[in-house]
Amino acid sequence: MSDKTIARVELWIWILLYGGLLALVFGLAVERRDFPLGWSIVVGGGIAAATGIFLIFLRSRMKTDNRQRT
Template identity: 45%
Template sequence: MAANPHARIENWIWILIYGGLFLVILGIATGRLDAFTGWMMAVPGAVATVVGVVLIYVRSRLKDDKP
C-alpha cells in the first residue's frame, strides 16, 4: 500500500519547521561564544524553517484525492 503523499508532506513540514527553529536557537546560543559557528548553524536553520513554511502553502494548494 502506498503512503499518502499529503501525509508525507505534512511530516516534512513539521520536521523542517521545528528542526530549523531548533538550529536557529542553537546558533544564537553558540554565537555568543563563536560568531562564525553560530552563523553556520543559524542560517541553515532559518532556511529550513522558510522551506517548511513554503511547504505549508504548497500543501494548501494540493487537491485531495477524495471526491
C-alpha cells in the same frame, strides 16, 4: 494527490519547521562563543524553517483525492 503523498509532505513540514527553529535558537546560543559557527547554524536553521513555511503553502494548494474507494 494521494493520501500517502500528503502525509509525507505534512511530516516534512513539521520536521523542517520545528527542526529549523530549534537550530536557529541553538545557533544564537553558539554565536556568543564562536561567531562564524553560530552564524552558519542560524542560517541553516532559517533556511530549514523557511522551507517548512513554503511547504505549508504548497500543502494548502494540493488537492485531495475524494473518490470513493470500493
